[in-house]
Amino acid sequence: MWEPNDLEQQRLDKLNRIRERGIDPYPKRVDRTHTIAEAIAVFEAAEEAAGDETPEAAPVVVCGRITSHRPQGKSSWAHIEDGSGRVQVWMKKDNIGDESQDLFNDEIDLFDFIQVSGTMMRTRRGEITVLANEFAPISKTLSPLPVIKERRLDDGSVERYGGFTDPEERYRQRYADLAVNPDVREVFLARAKTISAIRRFLDEEGFLEVETPILQPIYGGAAARPFVTHHNQLKQDLYLRISFELYLKRLLVGMYDAVYEIGRDFRNEGVSRKHNPEFTQVEWYKAYIDYNEVMNITERMVAYAGEQVTGSPVITFQGHKVDLTPPWKRITLRDAIIENTGIDYTEHTDAASLTAVMKEKGKHPSPDSTWGKLVDSLLGTDVEPGLIQPTFITDYPRDISPLAKMKDDDPAHVERFEFFIAGLEMGNAFSELNDPIDQEQRFIDMGRLYGEDSEESHPVDEDYLRAMRYGMPPSGGFGMGVDRLVMLLTDRPNIREVLLYPHLRNRDE
RNA sequence: GGGGGCGUAGCUCAGUGGUAGAGCAGGAGCCUUUUAAGCUCUUGGCCGGAGGUUCGAUACCUCCCGCCCUCACCA
The missing domain is CATH 3.30.930.10 (Bira Bifunctional Protein; Domain 2)
Structure with a gap:
């Protein structure tokens, strides 16, 4: 049974307040007209066509996950991301109204999914942005994902803040890893x-x-130990290939x-x-x-x-x-081993004599190995690492x-x-x-x-x-x-x- | 399986034999073209688990769990 931590409880409270406003935080359908990449492409094309004029305001409805949430009173900002890309959103009180502005500032969190209806524009700083006419929550996020922030420095390099780097957590929660790490x-x-x-x-x-x-009833084709399983009705042991x-x-x-x-x-x-x-x-x-x-x-x-x-x-x-x-490059195993160790294994054709010469050369052959395995181990330790x-x-x-x-x-x-x-x-x-x-x-x-x-x-x-x-x-x-x-x-x-x-x-x- | 390292807040990390700190995230407030938004204030932790040493352990010791590296194993 899930026991929400403080951060999650706060998000649950927000979820409930969204419902109290009569808004479904998990609607069945959205009204998306453009992927984010498409919306940007449409705007860029309009800009191209307009030349020096202001491009015609193309209406779009885009959906995505909020990857930055910057409430700023009467003029709030966010970035939303879908599978195609990422775009800035501008929530202006004059455009979306008091209620929506409050909803966005107070009840919407980083990583929530929202739908934004608006028109494409470019800000004073030059960033392509959706100026919202309205927006709707479309999926509330209850557990916060790790936050990664980046700042572009003057010299063009990127400074990163935080991150989600612990390999164990990244593998166990690959969904979170994928959500926050585009690479x-x-x-x-x-x-x-x-x-x-x-x-x-x-x-x-x-x-x-x-x-x-x-x-498979009989495994083969390689020298490896198999996993064993069992078919109940056939009363038959089977191997995974x-x-x-x-x-x-x-x-x-x-x-x-x-x-x-x-x-x-x-x-x-x-x-x-x-x-x-x-x-x-x-x-x-x-x-x-x-x-x-x-x-x-x-x-x-x-x-x-x-x-x-x-x-x-x-x-x-x-x-x-x-x-x-x-x-x-093509080289015989024998030549490769001679090149890298000086040992010609064809002159030592049984396990005992090959073991002896390997020891002479300062190797550590594992005892009880067959001759073939000794040859293979020379390949693995002395040849393979150098084969770039x-x-x-x-x-x-x-x-x-x-x-x-x-x-x-x-x-x-x-x-x-x-x-x-x-x-x-x-x-x-x-x-x-x-x-x-x-x-x-x-x-x-x-x-x-x-x-x-x-x-x-x-x-x-x-x-x-x-x-x-x-x-x-x-x-x-x-x-x-x-x-x-x-x-x-x-x-x-x-x-x-x-x-x-x-x-x-x-x-x- | 052997050896080495690591495990502290949601995330990234400091830290000390006297029961813990930063940045980001979160909360409150101000702000209608912001861009790591900013400023002020602020919440948050069985310091992986179990034993032991000690007046006292997150720190020292043992064991356990997990991850990373490495060796072994591996057509």
Whole structure:
């Protein structure tokens, strides 16, 4: 049960006094004729047409939230804001009458929504303003939002007063964050543009957008722990998907040449600056191409998204200039690790000897790691942070890549790449393994590598193997963390800043 | 899970072993082209929670809760 604090009680009192005046503080309908941006545009056009004359007074009815409230006796001022913009309002007693003036000055608060009928004009100071003939409250705000004030200094810089910056409160009350922080609204606008750019790109490339199950009887396609849930009537445990991979590739068996899905994955792992338990992924698969062609499409796709969202393929992330223009650097994982650590992991082909050489070089390999995981950790700690410009790291060890085709000349490696931008791992792709016998063996090997009890051991997906036996064309596949790309394009180093509702622990309230 | 930091008014933050302060927001008043409107006066806090040390804790200690950073984990 809500217990109003002092500020809220004052607003409740005002609400009641508005009702006592016979005014509905939450009317069902408004009479808006223009968005705020439209009203301003109409006035600017009228000014243009009038030349040196005073422009014709165009009547408008605009609605919005009060973002500054400056009662001043007989001549009061406010700014109202809607989704399109913000405009000043002038409440003049001679125009709106005593009662309305009192209503505005005494019972209307900062952040209330009002409707203003009036005419557009420009004040002596040059600000476009709605001179009100009448106004009406259209939604009373009971809890005050945080107030942010700005003053433009003589040198053009902006000084800010107060704000709403505590990350926890901003995430828990994203509505308040969005209401008072326009730059946060910009982030999610950019997010929407990013996703629509990816979709547009893939559509134009001839991919078919599909949807596959989120609730799955067997999870797979990635090495991650799943969330488990249960279907009551079927008396069946189900997993929330950790990737789309195995379902999408079945569709290539079904004779679609190119498919993609944009959606949510769920991984029951640690949360961090780069990880949220649920995150948005785009995966696509295309028949008759290999991972080299996947790289070509990838760099075009990301450059396209960057340009669509930021206006340029050259972006800035945390002070780094990053050029997304293809072609990107391509280097094998082996070479990248040699370059950065001096270790050639192909000379240390088992976990024990690789651990030994890593220790020699002052690294701290975690005990009980498999050989592949050690290689991967060298990538993560010694290579990844330095990959500022877009880079494809290619040709991964076979034993950490059970769904990729082996390289012809080198059975220890597979045709796989990950790509990195601004030190962030963005995505993963390979020439898709379509040999059902080899695939079955890989599943078995993975099982043996990790053991039945390991949390990383994966159930063998027999239905997937059956699909492979029906025949899948040679194909390239691709997966990318969309949130990571949005982080990159909005210059936000924390994934929570690009998720409207990032996962947070429960808090007793 | 380990390490470090933080949690004080609606918001942003000071602060001290003797039960708290500023700015903005809020309230009252003056003001019919203001612009962080201004000026005068003013309300507001279980100082995250629970224990402990102490004559006395918001401050010192322990535990708990939450957030941030970092490491671990993470195809």
